[in-house]
Amino acid sequence: MRDPHDTPATRTLLERVDQLDRGVLVVRPVPGTSSPAVLALAILAALGKQVDPPPRGLTRHWWALACAWAAGHQVDYLVIDRAHTLPARLITQLIELAADIAAIGVWFIDPSPQAGAPALADLAGVTVQTPLQLLNLTLNQPGRPAQPSAGPHIAPLDLPPDGFLTFRYACQRRLPAGERARLDDAWLWFFDDTRWWLRKTQLLDETVRPDPRRLIAATLPLSAMLSVRLAALFYTARHPADAMLRLRATQAALFREGILLHHEPRSHELPDPGLGSRLTPDVAAAISHTVSTAAATAAVLHLINPLTGLGYPGARPPVLGDLAADGSQLRTAHGPVPVPACAQPVLRAHRHLLDPTGAAAPDTALFAGERAAPRDLAAQGLRPLKLTSDPGPRYRRSRAYLRGHATDWMRRRGLELCALAEMQPWSGHQ
Structure with a gap:
């Protein structure tokens, strides 16, 4: 794009079209940029990464990181400001980067007063545009990342604080007729779906339920399976009341078995806000400032994976096949866990870094080549938020005889699983 007068209006246009959520990325190389490493820092800065001070590690890795993050954020259009200052080989690398991430096009802003910079004039198949044509990029619609649904939703109501045994009856008494009917339909859907899910696990068949010992033994593996199911239910809930309804229906279905x-709950006021994911949009945005895709990915997985920590000794190191190609799901041994849309660019970026051609084996270690352990990597990604990668608070049990099974994910939400057959008064001595 020719802008021979380098007008302030063009600067304003660039600020207007610089909308990463619409797939438009405006890169502003620093004066004197002559190497891929320095240009990579400009790309990373445009993507919102923390590059001051520059990231640690070999500078030859910076370009791969820039390419990975651009792919993760699904950039459709690259706009390179003051491209006339770049050498021809960097212009070529930018075109190759656009092709690598499947971008639709590259705009090179040329404000040189002459007929055009030689590095840009020699490009084949280019179309010279005017500054006003940049406005076409504002028409690019924001992407709509895949977000799986896990059943019906309810309005953000003030739900009664009753336990699961009387919750449905309390809702029928206290809520308006219209909301009462919609809530009851949703409750029945999750109640029936949980019972169907239990049958599918094959842990509580007709031979297990009558046998107290076998029923008690089934609760340990069931806690891991249930953690994945509850994560899918809570993470796709739209608000705390939505999550609480799903919990109460699940409790009732399990109790029947x-x-x-x-x-x-964390407090006596319901609905409990602590049931959902800790990976909020603000948290995901802070994690995304991290240049390291490994540290950012470890932080995301730490916050959403229900099968990590001491409460799940069967956890294995994550592999590439655990991440859906579009970053929308984390695949576990007991089913998929939905990833919030705000964190999906992180997982896509790390997948691209590990497998830029799509030819890597699914069992490729997710953190291969990293010197730090996944927990330490997560700590790096969480450091700007002053969060830690420890398992989190463990609730003090109000009933001494309840010694249920739970993953760390469940304990952080005040949840424990116990067979009714093993509930008996406990003296406190082991």
Whole structure:
């Protein structure tokens, strides 16, 4: 794009079209840029990464990181400001980067007063545009990342604080007729779906339920499976009341099969806001400032994976096949866990860094080549938020006889699983 007068209006246009959520990325190389490493820092800065001070590690890796993050954020249009200052080989690398991430096009802003910079004039198949044509980029619609649904939703109501045994009856008494009917339909859907899910696990068949010992033994593996199911339910809930309804229906369905899912909320006020994902848009945005795709990915997985920590000794190191290609899901041994849309660019970026051609084996270690352990990598990504990668608070049990099974993910939400057959008064001595 020719802008021989380098007008302030063009600067304003660039600020207007610089909308990453619409797939438009405006890169502003620093004066004197002559190497891929320095240009990579400009790309990373445009993507919102923390590059001051520059990232640690070999400078030859910076370009791969810039390409990975651009792919993760699904950039459709690259706009290179003051491209006339770049050498021809960097112009070529930018075109190759656009092709690598499947971008639609590259705009090179040329404000040189002459007929045009030689590095740009020699490009084949280019179209010279005017500054006003940049406005066409504002018509690019924001992407709509895949977000799986896990059943019906309810309005953000003030739900009664009753436990699962009387919750449905309390809602029928206290809520307006219209909301009451919609809530009851949603409750029945999750109740029936949980019972269907239990049958699918094959842990509580007709031979297990009548046998107290087998029923008690089934609660340990069931806690891991249930963690994945509840994560899918809570992460796709639209608000705390939505998550609480899903919990109460699940508790009732489990109770019918002889299993108690005990819940002690963070506070006496319901719905409990602590059921959902800690990976909020603000948290995801802070994690995304990290240049290292490994550290950012480890932080995201730490916040959403229900099968990590001491409560799940069967956890294995994550592999490439655990991440959906579009970053929308984390695949576990017990089913997929939805990833919030705000964090999907992180997982896409790390997948691209590990497998830029799509030919890597699914069992490729997710953090291959990293010197730090996944927990330490997560700590790096969480450091700007002053969060830690420890398992989190463990609730003090109000009933001494309840010694249920729970993953660390469940304990952080005040949840424990126990077979009714093993509930008996406990003296406190082991």
